[in-house]
Each structure stands twice: as structure tokens, then as C-alpha cells.
Amino acid sequence: MSTVTHRTQVAIIGAGPSGLLLGQLLARSGIDNVVLEQRSPDYVLGRIRAGVLEQTAVDLLAEAGVSRRMHAEGLPHDGVVLCFDGQLHRIDLHALTGKRVMVYGQTEVTRDLMDARGASGQTTVYEAADVAIHDWSLDGAPRVTWTAGGQSHELHADFIAGCDGFHGVCRASVPQDAITLNEKVYPFGWLGLLSDTPPVHEELIYVHHERGFALCSQRSRTRSRYYVQCSLQDKVEDWSDEAFWAELKRRLPASVAADLVTGPSLEKSIAPLRSFVAEPLRFGRLFLAGDAGHIVPPTGAKGLNLAASDVGYLWQGLVEHYRGASMAGLDAYSQRALARIWKAERFSWWMTSLMHRFPETGVTGPFGERMQQAELAYLFESKAAQTVLAENYVGLPM
Numbered sequence: 001m002s003t004v005t006h007r008t009q010v011a012i013i014g015a016g017p018s019g020l021l022l023g024q025l026l027a028r029s030g031i032d033n034v035v036l037e038q039r040s041p042d043y044v045l046g047r048i049r050a051g052v053l054e055q056t057a058v059d060l061l062a063e064a065g066v067s068r069r070m071h072a073e074g075l076p077h078d079g080v081v082l083c084f085d086g087q088l089h090r091i092d093l094h095a096l097t098g099k100r101v102m103v104y105g106q107t108e109v110t111r112d113l114m115d116a117r118g119a120s121g122q123t124t125v126y127e128a129a130d131v132a133i134h135d136w137s138l139d140g141a142p143r144v145t146w147t148a149g150g151q152s153h154e155l156h157a158d159f160i161a162g163c164d165g166f167h168g169v170c171r172a173s174v175p176q177d178a179i180t181l182n183e184k185v186y187p188f189g190w191l192g193l194l195s196d197t198p199p200v201h202e203e204l205i206y207v208h209h210e211r212g213f214a215l216c217s218q219r220s221r222t223r224s225r226y227y228v229q230c231s232l233q234d235k236v237e238d239w240s241d242e243a244f245w246a247e248l249k250r251r252l253p254a255s256v257a258a259d260l261v262t263g264p265s266l267e268k269s270i271a272p273l274r275s276f277v278a279e280p281l282r283f284g285r286l287f288l289a290g291d292a293g294h295i296v297p298p299t300g301a302k303g304l305n306l307a308a309s310d311v312g313y314l315w316q317g318l319v320e321h322y323r324g325a326s327m328a329g330l331d332a333y334s335q336r337a338l339a340r341i342w343k344a345e346r347f348s349w350w351m352t353s354l355m356h357r358f359p360e361t362g363v364t365g366p367f368g369e370r371m372q373q374a375e376l377a378y379l380f381e382s383k384a385a386q387t388v389l390a391e392n393y394v395g396l397p398m
């Protein structure tokens, strides 16, 4: 089989939010790039994930020229609600930090980025099979190979951006002795349900309950996203919509449960919870960004936001390189990104530990539950503690 050869400045692996946002930012800075994605556009849009954007992510999306619909349809939230012992406690994010968050789904962010990319004239290859990366050491000449439609392809680039998520090929291609993997797996998952029903409350509600954590989130005024903590042994097929709604209601205070509008699920899935950081994030001319380099449990709503800040640092480094022929920004990429990542890891781990029920056999046990109760009680009494939560929830500076 003959091979078709291509050339670009930056080869981006993965067309999730990281890859598409990087591609857009680079294109608007006059830096040529190609995005390679193993799935189809519909498959990528069918993954229901994040819902909450920090101001930093909102600003980067504006920089990428994709904020019009987000500003028209997204819902700015000034606060978030924590429920403990059947009581709702509002954390006034805006009063405590002067900032707010934007509720706008990852699916919509991805759709906006896909549309902008279509208009930019940059190449995107969907359904690229057997993607492999080669020769990314600093003195090498990076290449990416793949097959599509029975044809083999080779792309020559100056740099490779590994934006291919947790299960991608880029991190897996790095020799084991060159990378440190820090990981914590939690003994439970989240069962999520999306429905065309009005949200039960105008702000998000994070629920600590003896039956397990629950979250009432939303995508718009007519579309809701709910989660309940579930066992890792659970299968999504075993959870009927009725069983999901009944379990959610049990974990909500009666006054909230009474307002819950239920309906058929548009999507239902189980996500495991994990904290994971790879170090470093740069290997010669290969850079990892987003879920390819780190995972947070979803409790702090940080995954997509960290992907955006990684991409922001990488974009700045690449622009500096192409405009000023300086490697300083790229040399600093891993350290700058990791400094922000570890703080978001800490917050996500803390919020996960605080809000979930740990199985009897787990590390926490009865003493751990009393610690959760004491910490929550303190949180609702102390403005200082609420400020710590609020500052992290709206996002630390980039």
C-alpha cells in the first residue's frame, strides 16, 4: 500500500475539547495544524460530559472565536448549593470571589469548536485508524502515521500535541522510565442521566447523603443532568429510568424532591472516579494536554477546565516559538501546567472525599464519616472555609 505524505506545523491527536480548542487558537494565530481523531464527529458529540466552565475557560473560548452561542445560551451561575443533613446551604461564589461560573455543556462547546474548525479551512481527519507517533525527541523530526479508508498516511510536523484523552496513544507511547504516573482510584462511580426536563433548582445542588452522593446539574432551562453515586459493580442496563429517579429522590430533601420533574432519559452512563497525574507533560517535541495527562474525579467540575488551561499554556508557548523563535514557553509548559493541575487535583480529591459515602470496608469508615460531618458543619459556619471552596470552584488564576 502506498503512503500519502502530508506536512503541517503542529499535529494534534484527538478532537475532544483539548484538541479542537488548541487547533482553533493556533489557526487564529496563523499556525497551521492538523487534527487526527479516531472516532466519528457524531460519536464525539454523543459523549455527555462536563457542564461547568470557569471564567478562564470562557475567556479562552472567546479567544478562539467560539463564544457567541455560549454567551447567548449559557447560564452564568453566581452560586452553588451543598446539601447536608437534609438542609440546603448556598455558597455565594460571586460575593466571596467576585467571579461566577458558566453552565454550558461540553457537547455544545465541542459543537461550536467543530463548526469554527470547519470554517477555518484547517484539516481534521475523523475515523483515523492505527494512529501512531514517531521520532518526537528534541533532535528528531516528528511524524504521525495512520490509515483511513484503506489508505496509509504520514504527517510530518514540528510538534505533536497529545490531546487524545486518558486512553489515548500519546502517553502510552512514552517509555515507562521517562514518565511518572500518580494515581488514585475511588471505590465508587457516578451514574448520570440526561433528560429534557426543567432543572429542579436554578443552581447546582451537590448532595451528601447516607445512601451516597447525588448531584443536580443542568444544561439549559429545559434540559437537566443528574448523577447518583453508584457501586463499581453496577451495570447501566440494570438501572431503569424509574429506579434512577427513585434513588435520586431518596437522596434529596423532601422539599426539593417534590419539585423534581422526571422524564425519559436521553442518555444514561456510569463513570468511574479517578485522580491521575502524569509527570512530566512534555517529552522533546511531544506535549500532553487535557485528559491525556491527568484525570480528576468530576466532583469539582475541573476536568474540562484543566484541559482548557493546559491548552492555553501550550498555545502561548507555540506562539512564542513561531513568532520569536524562543523555546522558553514550551520549555516551561510542563511545570506551568502541572502547578495548576495539582491544585485542581487537590480540590477535586477534597470535594470527592467530603461528599461521597465510602464503602464500610474503605479507608474512611465510621471515623471518616464523623470527619466529613465535622468538616461540612465547619464549612457552613465559616466564611473563610466557604471562600476556600468558592475560590477553587470558580477556578484558580492561570
Ligand code: RFL
Pocket: 013, 014, 015, 016, 017, 018, 019, 036, 037, 038, 039, 044, 048, 049, 050, 051, 052, 053, 106, 128, 131, 163, 164, 165, 166, 167, 168, 169, 190, 192, 271, 289, 290, 291, 292, 298, 300, 301, 302, 303, 304, 305, 306, 307
Ligand atoms: P477527551 O474529551 O477524552 O478527548 C480525547 C479525544 O481523543 C480521541 N482519541 C484518539 N484519537 C486518535 N487516535 C487515538 N489513538 C485516540 N485515542 C483517543 C478520543 O476519541 C477523543 O475524541 O479529552 P480532552 O479533549 O482532554 O477533554 C477532557 C474532558 O473531556 C474531560 O476532562 C471532562 O469531560 C471531565 N468532566 C468535567 N470537566 C469539567 O471541567 N466540568 C465538569 O462539570 C465535568 N463533568 C466530566 C464531567 C467527565 C465525566 N466523564 C464521563 C468522564 C462529568 C463526567 C460524567
Ligand code: PHB
Pocket: 049, 050, 051, 052, 204, 217, 218, 225, 298, 299, 300, 301, 302
Ligand atoms: C455536569 O453537569 O455534568 C456536571 C456538573 C458539575 C460537576 C460534574 C458534572 O461537578
